[in-house]
Amino acid sequence: MAERSILHMDLDTFFVSCERLIDSKLIGKPILIGGTTDRGVVASCSYEARKFGVHSAMPMKLARQLCPEAIIIKGNAGTYSKKSEEVTEIIKEGVPVYEKTSIDEFYVDLSGMDRFFNSLVLASELRKKIMKETGLPISFGLSENKTVSKVATGEAKPNNQLKVDYGLEKAFLGPLSVTKIPMVGEKTYHALRDLGIRKIQTIQEMPMELMEKVFGKNGVTIWEKANGIDRSLVIPYSERKSISTERTFDRDTIDVIKLKGILLAMAENLAFQLRRGEKLTSCVTVKVRYSDFNTHTLQNRIPYTSADHVLIPKVLELFDKLYNKRLLVRLIGVRFSHLVNGGYQINLFEDATEMINLYQAMDKVRDKHGDRSVMRAAGIEAKTISRFNPFRGEPPPLLPNRRA
Structure with a gap:
């Protein structure tokens, strides 16, 4: 089997780096980005701040x-969305296949490129180009698969690069903490630590069956990653990825309150689907079809988000611009597109933790009792939003069904 060559690139302390481009006086100083009051949450912090335990x-x-x-x-x-798009364009122009996994993280498949270029040289030149054209520091790891490359990037930081040669994956991973394995979170780490497992090498020396017995299917995955085994592919990035819903009415209507209530419910539910799938959107589209079957759409690019209080006003704003008060409406729809992976981090710029805690609490209830178990009063009369998917607690096929 031919050797693979998988590159992982990660923009260093991305939000902080963007702010330092705007104000060079911030360079070398401890920076906290997030809600600015005591009730806020840290979305990102500089390496200088991390030294203090932040x-x-x-x-x-x-x-x-x-x-x-x-x-x-x-x-x-x-600002961060714009800089992310700049980096994406450079990568898009320079490589055959890339996957954008978050606002600041990418995988690139350079397999087979060694017939024409040295993959390490190509990766190094791509990194230099990104730094030169955007001013942002970026690190990379290069190896045979995604897992080892991602870990290598973490070891290369800040603002550096690291290649793990083919066949040396286990030797590279062995001395590292088990926390370096992607997917090992705090709970799994504590469980491993309780078993006396602190270094990846210990997992490498264990039978896979033992890990499976203790951790189930996750144990097999952890064992494989610890041994440098990862067969997952680089999935070509497409900005056409989207989630959407629409509603065709039995009777055409001009009831604006009803229309806005349904649109609000649509936006609220789609935002929940984004968060459940750990996705962010940067493009909102509203669709209106009139009784004469003329269909009009309007879309806006927005900063990456999955927050109701950002998406709902944008949907209603687009509808207000689209709506012709003299015509009966046959269909309305909402689509969120240009999706990337990303959890709550991008929404942590709120001044108060209450908003974040509220989303998490509502999403937990929805996961347990169904999508419409918690909703805004203004959208409560929207008994069904999509005739074909009337909220059975099922996410669109694109998004994984994440349970709280």
Whole structure:
């Protein structure tokens, strides 16, 4: 079997780096980005702040106590989205196949390129081009598969690169902490630690069957990753990925309150589907079909988000621009597109934790009791949003069904 060559690239402390491009005085100083009041949450922090024990998702009040000298900045999702697109364009132009897994993270398949170029040279030149044209620091790992390359990127940081030669994957991973394995979160780490497992090498020396007995299917995956085994492919990135819903009415209507209520419910549910699938959208489209079958759509690019309070006003704003008050409406629809992976981090620029906690609480109830178990009052009369998918708690096929 031919050797694969998989590149993983990650923009270093991306939000912080973007802010330093705007204000060079921030370079070398501890930076906290997120909600700016004591009730806020840290979305990102500089390496200088991390030395004090600060990390993302930490309450801003605690971060201030740990690092009193830190400069606190309320994030600007628009700025970060724009810089992310700049990097994406450079990668798109320079490689045959790439996958954008989040706003600041990419995989590139360079397999077979060694027949024409040295893959390490190609990766190095791509990294230099990104840094030169965007001003952003970026690190990469290069190896035979996604897992080893991602871990290598983490070891290369900050602002560096690392290649793990074919056949040396286990030797590279062995001395590292089990926390370096992608998918090993805090709970799994504590469970491994309780078993006396701290280094990846210990897992490498264990029978796979033992890991499976303790952790089930996840145990097999952890064992494979620890041994440098990962057969997953680089999935070509497409900005056409989207989720959408629409409603055709039995009777054409001009009831604006009804129309807006349904649109609100649509946007609210799709936003929940984004969060459940750990996705962010950067493009909102509203569709209106009139009784004469003329169909009109309007879309807007927005900063990456999955937040109701950002998406719902944008949907209603687009509808107001589209709607012709003199015509009966036959169909309305909403689509969120240009999706990338990303959890709550991009939404942590809120001043208060209440909004984030509210989303998490509502999503947990919806996961357990169904999509429409919690909803805004304005959309409550939208008994069905899509005739073909009347909210049975099923996400669109694109998104994984993540349980809380």
